[in-house]
Amino acid sequence: MTAAIELTGVCKRYGKLGALNGLDLRIEPGEVLGLLGHNGAGKTTTMKIVLGLIAVSEGSVRVFGHDPRARGAGGRRHWVGYLPESVTFYEQLSGREVLSYFARLKRASRTQVELLLERVGLSAAADRRVKTYSKGMRQRLGLAQALLGRPRLLLLDEPTVGLDPLATQQFYQMIDELREDGVSIILCSHVLPGVERHIDRAAILGGGRLLALGSLETLREQAGLPLLIQARGDFQQTDCVASFAEPGYQARRIDAHRLELAVPATAKLSALRQLLDHPKVNDLTFEPPSLESLYTYFDGLARVDS
Numbered sequence: 001m002t003a004a005i006e007l008t009g010v011c012k013r014y015g016k017l018g019a020l021n022g023l024d025l026r027i028e029p030g031e032v033l034g035l036l037g038h039n040g041a042g043k044t045t046t047m048k049i050v051l052g053l054i055a056v057s058e059g060s061v062r063v064f065g066h067d068p069r070a071r072g073a074g075g076r077r078h079w080v081g082y083l084p085e086s087v088t089f090y091e092q093l094s095g096r097e098v099l100s101y102f103a104r105l106k107r108a109s110r111t112q113v114e115l116l117l118e119r120v121g122l123s124a125a126a127d128r129r130v131k132t133y134s135k136g137m138r139q140r141l142g143l144a145q146a147l148l149g150r151p152r153l154l155l156l157d158e159p160t161v162g163l164d165p166l167a168t169q170q171f172y173q174m175i176d177e178l179r180e181d182g183v184s185i186i187l188c189s190h191v192l193p194g195v196e197r198h199i200d201r202a203a204i205l206g207g208g209r210l211l212a213l214g215s216l217e218t219l220r221e222q223a224g225l226p227l228l229i230q231a232r233g234d235f236q237q238t239d240c241v242a243s244f245a246e247p248g249y250q251a252r253r254i255d256a257h258r259l260e261l262a263v264p265a266t267a268k269l270s271a272l273r274q275l276l277d278h279p280k281v282n283d284l285t286f287e288p289p290s291l292e293s294l295y296t297y298f299d300g301l302a303r304v305d306s
């Protein structure tokens, strides 16, 4: 099957600065990729290259099998929807007018304008001028604009910035529905906790290079980070950690009622059994390493190596 995006050995140089340094990345139809990385890691540059807005210094770029800067690429623009990081609109126009304007540019139907206003929760404010919109409302209008023309690929740069918790939840629901419909999505975000349940794979960029790429399970296996188990109970005695002095375990008394145990992922069941059998423990919570801790791990590794 033709990949939605195929980047091979992509380099982008600005004078002496290497914004991207040999990036290989393939995204399948219907796949949601979280593109993560520190400020200046190369995320926006990657998106602009996929959009055909900037040329690569080296390497090859294919979007649904085509070079996005080749002749005739304009006719395929509606395949891709883009929400830039700082979205700006004509302030004097209403939300509906803005969306209608972009619909004409993308040759999308008027019906889509109304449906999208509804979908992003802006129907009631559609006739208000954009200059009266809050940050979150502008962001929703930006999302609607990106979805015009029913794109097969969506590039979303910090899409949840400015959205309140409910709007963020609705946004991720929309992402899940689009994925079901076979749309490929690149989601750039610094807000990692919300992202992890909605992506198929994460790509962690650092200094224009791919530091890690894979599903959360793959990244967890590669990182081998410990599992953190929190026990609640009676930990008045400061030496209570002594009963968890197994090799590879690290116990930390948080306070008189909470204890944290870091164990290798392979020791999960035996550690849980031990805690369940412990007379002073009356509740347990545990979570596998989060996307945030994986990101910190891989980014930290790269900094040590450089």
Ligand SMILES: Nc1ncnc2c1ncn2[C@@H]1O[C@H](COP(=O)(O)OP(=O)(O)OP(=O)(O)O)[C@@H](O)[C@H]1O
Binding pocket: 014, 017, 018, 019, 037, 038, 039, 040, 041, 042, 043, 044, 045, 046
């Ligand atoms: N037009 C340009 N001219 C010179 N340098 C540029 C240009 N655009 C980007 N860069 C540099 O390329 C590198 C990658 O920038 P990019 O915008 O892709 O990072 P990013 O990962 O999107 O960062 P952020 O999270 O801050 O948005 C940075 O060092 C940036 O300063």
